[in-house]
Amino acid sequence: xxxxxxxxxxxxxxxxxxxxxxxxxxxxxxxxxxxxxxxxxxxxxxxxxxxxxxxxxxxxxxxxxxxxxxxxxxxxxxxxxxxxxxxxxxxxxxxxxxxxxxxxxxxxxxxxxxxxxxxxxxxxxxxxxxxxxxxxxxxxxxxxxxxxxxxxxxx
Numbered sequence: 001x002x003x004x005x006x007x008x009x010x011x012x013x014x015x016x017x018x019x020x021x022x023x024x025x026x027x028x029x030x031x032x033x034x035x036x037x038x039x040x041x042x043x044x045x046x047x048x049x050x051x052x053x054x055x056x057x058x059x060x061x062x063x064x065x066x067x068x069x070x071x072x073x074x075x076x077x078x079x080x081x082x083x084x085x086x087x088x089x090x091x092x093x094x095x096x097x098x099x100x101x102x103x104x105x106x107x108x109x110x111x112x113x114x115x116x117x118x119x120x121x122x123x124x125x126x127x128x129x130x131x132x133x134x135x136x137x138x139x140x141x142x143x144x145x146x147x148x149x150x151x152x153x154x155x
Contacts, residue, residue, distance in 0.1 A: 043062070043064060092129045095121075130146075
């Protein structure tokens with residue numbers, strides 16, 4: 001429900017809006033807290049520079065907007081849903097995005113779940129599909145490590 005949310009992430013090249021609640025995000029992760037605080041201060045500084053002396057301050061706070069360019073919209077939506085609910089459905093198509101987000105934003109429980117999923121996928125002969133999806137996140141350190149590991153295993 002976007003109207004109940006107070007932060008919007010514009011994700012990917014298409015800037016797909018993904019909504020969240022700052023209080024929940026900030027309490028679940030120190031990294032997300034710092035990200036929100038940084039963008040909030042930046043937005044406040046920009047709005048105070050633009051205000052004229054006669055401009056009225058709106059009693060309703062503006063929604064915070066944060067650009068997140070380096071994730072697919074679906075992977076980031078799944079990650080934000082996990083942050084809010086603590087539940088996630090990991091599959092071959094989203095495991096790498098979730099792994100990278102869990103490392104970047106400090107969710108060791110999600111990182112462990114993704115790692116176990118990847119191990120099980122390898123044992124079941126699905127390692128090639130995980131490796132293929134890892135290339136979408138080759139700019140992320142977690143994906144780079146995984147690419148090296150999976151590439152050496154598949155040789």
